[in-house]
Amino acid sequence: MKDFLEGSHAVAHAVKICKPGVISAYPITPQTHIVENLAEFVASGELKTEFINVESEHSAASVVLGSLAMGVRSYTASSSQGLLLMEEVLYNIAGLRLPLVITCANRAVSAPLSIWNDQQDSEALRDAGVIQLYVENIQEAVDLHLFAFRLAEDPRVLLPVMVCMDGFVLTHAYEAVDIPEESEVDSFLPPLELREKLDTENPLSMGIVSDARFYMETRYAIQETMKEAIVIMPELKKDFIQITGRNLNVFFESYKLEEAQKVIICRGSVSGTVKEVVDEMRDEGHKVGALKLISYRPFPTEELYRALKNIPLIGVLDRAISLGSSGPMYTEFKALFQGKEGTPKISGFIGGLGQRDITKKHVREMFEKLDGEEITCEFINLNVEYLMGARKYT
Numbered sequence: 001m002k003d004f005l006e007g008s009h010a011v012a013h014a015v016k017i018c019k020p021g022v023i024s025a026y027p028i029t030p031q032t033h034i035v036e037n038l039a040e041f042v043a044s045g046e047l048k049t050e051f052i053n054v055e056s057e058h059s060a061a062s063v064v065l066g067s068l069a070m071g072v073r074s075y076t077a078s079s080s081q082g083l084l085l086m087e088e089v090l091y092n093i094a095g096l097r098l099p100l101v102i103t104c105a106n107r108a109v110s111a112p113l114s115i116w117n118d119q120q121d122s123e124a125l126r127d128a129g130v131i132q133l134y135v136e137n138i139q140e141a142v143d144l145h146l147f148a149f150r151l152a153e154d155p156r157v158l159l160p161v162m163v164c165m166d167g168f169v170l171t172h173a174y175e176a177v178d179i180p181e182e183s184e185v186d187s188f189l190p191p192l193e194l195r196e197k198l199d200t201e202n203p204l205s206m207g208i209v210s211d212a213r214f215y216m217e218t219r220y221a222i223q224e225t226m227k228e229a230i231v232i233m234p235e236l237k238k239d240f241i242q243i244t245g246r247n248l249n250v251f252f253e254s255y256k257l258e259e260a261q262k263v264i265i266c267r268g269s270v271s272g273t274v275k276e277v278v279d280e281m282r283d284e285g286h287k288v289g290a291l292k293l294i295s296y297r298p299f300p301t302e303e304l305y306r307a308l309k310n311i312p313l314i315g316v317l318d319r320a321i322s323l324g325s326s327g328p329m330y331t332e333f334k335a336l337f338q339g340k341e342g343t344p345k346i347s348g349f350i351g352g353l354g355q356r357d358i359t360k361k362h363v364r365e366m367f368e369k370l371d372g373e374e375i376t377c378e379f380i381n382l383n384v385e386y387l388m389g390a391r392k393y394t
Contacts, residue, residue, distance in 0.1 A: 003176070005175070010175070016038065017180065021050065024076055026054055026082060033172070065092060084124060097222075099149075099152035101161050116168065118319045119166075119320045133163050134293065145163050150189050249292075264363065266317045308344070314370070315370050317329075330376075
């Protein structure tokens with residue numbers, strides 16, 4: 001079904017045809033339109049599910065933890081401070097091996113208060129055992145939500161999957177999207193069947209206290225599952241393509257890497273701007289390319305190394321900052337080449353925090369700076385006049 005939809009509503013349509021049995025969420029900008037639209041589906045009878053209103057994001061996460069523990073497909077969504085309020089419970093959901101699907105409508109984290117977009121909120125959960133997938137556009141958001149339910153619920157995985165889409169830039173934008181037919185999704189996504197779940201007929205305990213004899217093994221098991229997911233994801237991708245007839249990248253998208261001497265690595269909606277600049281500079285004779293990262297957790301190390309090993313100059317564009325260090329993606333890619341042959345020169349850039357513009361001019365400047373000394377952490381498009389005033393008070 002082709003339709004012209006707001007990004008949030010497109011995600012709501014995708015979630016609807018996956019038929020979750022429980023939805024619970026708390027409204028927070030810019031996530032609200034997703035669950036608001038789902039509530040409308042429930043009220044109109046289009047979606048048969050329990051929509052549970054709660055008093056906070058912590059409660060929303062707790063509700064879906066309970067429903068998943070009972071073996072019921074469940075969904076939630078959040079942003080920014082709300083996602084951080086969920087964090088305690090999301091660690092529990094991952095540790096209990098419950099296959100939640102959650103949308104993060106990426107938004108800056110306070111203080112100062114900002115409702116605008118960057119990716120610092122989802123970065124705060126990179127070590128929680130939650131699979132993280134980042135989308136460039138609304139169609140990709142639809143497809144990766146369908147993929148997320150299948151991946152999370154695969155018996156070999158059973159981990160929460162978070163689909164991250166840039167707040168406002170995608171959640172409130174409109175795009176022509178292809179929503180699969182319900183029958184297609186039914187073929188791709190079988191009913192959830194958990195081997196271990198809470199059942200009064202067969203009682204068991206979940207999440208009990210674990211002493212030093214057992215705790216580390218749970219972390220090891222999640223780590224191994226993350227590595228196994230790198231093998232499983234291409235299998236599920238083939239099923240998706242076969243049923244929908246539409247291609248889907250699940251690890252990353254290589255963009256004109258052939259013969260490229262300089263590459264910018266990015267993720268999310270800014271990828272479109274980076275690719276436009278690559279096209280323009282290619283037309284001018286420059287050997288440039290781009291790589292759009294989709295799967296941040298698990299981090300597909302070997303696949304990325306094979307794609308980038310012959311690129312001498314790499315720039316990593318982070319829309320988050322690990323304060324006191326550098327860009328989180330930058331450190332991942334530096335580690336990727338550690339001790340390997342043909343180590344490229346890798347520079348790190350921070351941009352777009354609080355939805356500050358990243359224009360084609362800024363992308364060109366990043367490409368140009370790759371010719372100089374390696375950059376560890378350079379902010380682009382800083383408001384220098386404001387910065388000089390603000391520093392008086394530090």
